[in-house]
Amino acid sequence: MSINLTRFALISALQDKRYEPITEEEFPELSVYVSLLHTFETVEDKLDWELGKHGINIDFLINGEEFGGTYLPNVPVLNGWDKETTIA
Numbered sequence: 001m002s003i004n005l006t007r008f009a010l011i012s013a014l015q016d017k018r019y020e021p022i023t024e025e026e027f028p029e030l031s032v033y034v035s036l037l038h039t040f041e042t043v044e045d046k047l048d049w050e051l052g053k054h055g056i057n058i059d060f061l062i063n064g065e066e067f068g069g070t071y072l073p074n075v076p077v078l079n080g081w082d083k084e085t086t087i088a
Contacts, residue, residue: 005034009032018079035055035072035073035074037055037057037070037072040057046058046083046087047083047084047087049083051073051076051077051082051083051086052073052074052076052077053073054073055070055071055072055073056069056070056071056086056087057069057070057071058070058071058087071086
């Protein structure tokens with residue numbers, strides 16, 4: 001688990017396209033928390049989840065290319081996103 005935690009911490013800090021990568025100057029001001037998503041359920045409707053309560057793990061194809069993402073429950077809320085915006 002620690003290898004994945006390190007990997008995803010680096011991805012979120014440096015490669016998350018929704019945000020600018022963190023800089024060395026920001027290090028002294030950073031704080032960290034860990035959220036664990038568990039008990040994933042497959043749904044028929046992409047909007048079958050609650051903002052602020054459920055995290056989502058989404059995988060899909062566009063023109064044969066695979067895309068995906070994992071969102072913690074607080075990500076849409078903190079960004080003021082509705083469900084459609086989160087999925088987009």
